[in-house]
Amino acid sequence: MTSSETSASAFSSSDTAALERQTEVEQPVTLEQIWNENHRRSSVDWIRKSGYKRVCLQFPDDYLPHSNAISVGLKELLAPEDVKVFILADTTYGSCCVDEIAAAHVDADSVIHFGNACRSRASRLPVLYLYPELPLDVNVLLGKLQGLRAESKDREVCVYLDIGYQHVYGEQLKKQLSEVLEPKEVLLELFPPIGAESTTTKETTNLERICIFIGADNQRFANLSLTAPAAVQWHIYDGSSDSFSSKNPLTAQFIRRRYFHIEKCKDAQTLGLIVATLSAEGYLDVVTRLQTMAKGRGIKTQLISVGRINPAKLANFLEIDCFVLIGCPFNNMYDSKEYYKPIVSVFEAEMALNPAWHMRYPAAYVTDFKQLLPEGRSFLPFDAADIPENDVSLVSGRLRGAVNDSLETAGDPASLALATQAKMALMTTDTGLSFEDRTWQGLDPALGQTEPAKLQQGLSGIPINYSHQ
Numbered sequence: 001m002t003s004s005e006t007s008a009s010a011f012s013s014s015d016t017a018a019l020e021r022q023t024e025v026e027q028p029v030t031l032e033q034i035w036n037e038n039h040r041r042s043s044v045d046w047i048r049k050s051g052y053k054r055v056c057l058q059f060p061d062d063y064l065p066h067s068n069a070i071s072v073g074l075k076e077l078l079a080p081e082d083v084k085v086f087i088l089a090d091t092t093y094g095s096c097c098v099d100e101i102a103a104a105h106v107d108a109d110s111v112i113h114f115g116n117a118c119r120s121r122a123s124r125l126p127v128l129y130l131y132p133e134l135p136l137d138v139n140v141l142l143g144k145l146q147g148l149r150a151e152s153k154d155r156e157v158c159v160y161l162d163i164g165y166q167h168v169y170g171e172q173l174k175k176q177l178s179e180v181l182e183p184k185e186v187l188l189e190l191f192p193p194i195g196a197e198s199t200t201t202k203e204t205t206n207l208e209r210i211c212i213f214i215g216a217d218n219q220r221f222a223n224l225s226l227t228a229p230a231a232v233q234w235h236i237y238d239g240s241s242d243s244f245s246s247k248n249p250l251t252a253q254f255i256r257r258r259y260f261h262i263e264k265c266k267d268a269q270t271l272g273l274i275v276a277t278l279s280a281e282g283y284l285d286v287v288t289r290l291q292t293m294a295k296g297r298g299i300k301t302q303l304i305s306v307g308r309i310n311p312a313k314l315a316n317f318l319e320i321d322c323f324v325l326i327g328c329p330f331n332n333m334y335d336s337k338e339y340y341k342p343i344v345s346v347f348e349a350e351m352a353l354n355p356a357w358h359m360r361y362p363a364a365y366v367t368d369f370k371q372l373l374p375e376g377r378s379f380l381p382f383d384a385a386d387i388p389e390n391d392v393s394l395v396s397g398r399l400r401g402a403v404n405d406s407l408e409t410a411g412d413p414a415s416l417a418l419a420t421q422a423k424m425a426l427m428t429t430d431t432g433l434s435f436e437d438r439t440w441q442g443l444d445p446a447l448g449q450t451e452p453a454k455l456q457q458g459l460s461g462i463p464i465n466y467s468h469q
Contacts (some may be wrong), residue, residue: 029087031066033132034114035073038167043112044077046128052110053081056103058088060115062093070114078145093276094331100124101278116163116220118328119192119279129194136239138173141214142180144237144244149181152210157183160191160217160224165239183210193223214239217247223330225249226365261322261342263395265352268321270300274309274343276327282370286326289373289382293353296384311338324349331365346372356380356389356435 018401047055057074059067063068067087075085086106091099096118103111103125112128119129159177161169191213211228212235213221224250225234233248267270271294277283287303294301302320306313314323320330323343344352346369351357357380371378391400 011187028062028108029066029132029134031069033164034063034066034130035070036133038133040073040077042130043074043128046112047078047083047110048081050110050126052083054084054086054106054108054110054127056086056088056106056108056111058091058095058103058111058113063114064089087218091466093327094308096330097277097280097328098122098125098127104386116330117192118330119194120277122329123281131163131166133167134239136165136168136214137242138168138176140242141237141239142176145177145180145212148210148212148235148278152181152183154184156185156187156209157181157212158187158189158209158228159212159214160189160228161217162191162220165195165214166190181210188423191220205258211235212237216240217245217298219330222249223367227329229364258348260395261344261397262348262352263393264342265322265324265344265349266297266391267393267398267400268299270302270320272302272304272314272317272320272323273350274325274327275303275305276325276331278305279372280328282373283326285373290324290326290346290349290353293350293382296382296387297353299353309343311340314343315340326369347378347452350380354380354382356382356383364454386445 046052055074057067057071066068067089069224071085071087075083078085084106086103086108088099088102088111090102091097092101093099096116097120098111098113098117100111100122108125110126110128111122112130114130115132117129117131157177164389168190174186177188178186209229211225213224214237215221216238217236221234221236225247233246235244235246237244242394271290273287273290275283275287291301302317304317304323314320317323318340322341323339324346325343326346345365345367346368350372351360360380362378366372366378367375370376373379392398393400459466
């Protein structure tokens with residue numbers, strides 16, 4: 001492969017990329033599991049009670065084969081009323097987020113959201129969440145947990161039910177778990193939580209508790225395990241395969257990689273703020289806060305909205321040194337190995353830009369950016385005066401922060417062991433990302449400067465046998 005081919009392949013997709021692209025598919029579900037009598041009754045009662053007339057049904061990718069049957073069934077149940085039902089077959093950012101923007105295109109007054117949900121508070125439309133009801137053999141579960149009795153004895157045990165198993169939630173299951181594990185206390189939680197605040201959103205210092213997740217090793221488990229500390233490791237019971245395993249999400253390699261990205265965020269001269277949600281409450285406040293903290297450190301910011309991100313999209317912003325993804329709790333942690341520049345979460349950007357986080361090592365990650373705002377439990381005030389004038393990068397060894405006059409006047413800048421980065425005295429709207437500043441601006445169409453081509457007879461037929469052959 002030539003160098004030109006290598007360069008071109010870095011910024012383009014292969015012929016089969018569209019066919020091989022992975023969708024947000026989880027465990028296969030049947031129509032009965034996502035649209036049974038409980039779902040039908042809840043939907044009809046919710047619509048009639050509030051008098052909604054234009055209802056959007058939002059489905060993840062793996063539910064789409066059942067979407068038409070559900071839509072037809074709901075309209076039949078609401079036949080006496082004049083209710084319009086619409087299907088949202090695609091989402092702007094992620095299937096876990098309520099797509100209020102797409103619902104607004106049909107002037108909807110409500111949304112029924114199926115499947116995986118981050119439960120970020122919608123700001124425009126009322127939402128009803130419907131989860132699948134997957135089968136769970138409680139006796140098999142209790143048998144698998146027998147091996148944890150010695151480990152759980154006289155300890156706090158927290159059991160989390162994934163969205164497919166929330167229908168078994170109740171005092172009966174809690175009692176059975178207590179009898180098998182003999183713990184100090186059993187906490188039975190739903191994840192994502194419904195209604196009242198759960199232990200996952202409360203500040204906790206109990207690092208000796210045993211945590212069990214009933215569900216698959218999916219994105220929801222990754223989010224939960226990073227935000228809720230446990231003793232040494234987590235235990236996962238997958239009801240679909242009756243498998244029981246243990247996992248430690250906060251490995252040394254994971255922590256090193258994330259702190260490396262935090263250092264890269266500190267080193268950045270230009271930050272790209274990717275807005276990956278337009279419905280979650282507080283996202284505009286987070287944007288303002290990040291811009292304020294970046295300005296205090298002399299870092300430029302560029303606001304970007306690109307829908308679902310991928311390496312090809314972000315490769316267009318070569319001037320940006322680091323990206324900050326402002327998304328929902330289930331959609332803001334990216335392993336950016338495939339990307340040309342690092343991608344950090346709002347929490348990691350907060351740790352990089354806010355000096356109040358210096359030398360503070362949290363027991364767990366914060367994936368919900370609302371917790372970093374003034375009303376949140378992880379809020380730390382930002383004071384630009386606390387930013388050190390001279391700070392050495394742990395990645396490059398260079399000096400960042402204010403200009404050191406003594407170094408600049410000491411002699412030839414090329415002989416300096418440390419390079420300095422000037423702090424901007426005034427922020428302007430010119431971020432250096434204008435189209436005119438780019439070295440390549442695309443093909444010049446030269447409109448109106450060339451003569452029109454003459455019409456010619458084209459080919460007809462099929463590629464393997466054209467009519468003139």
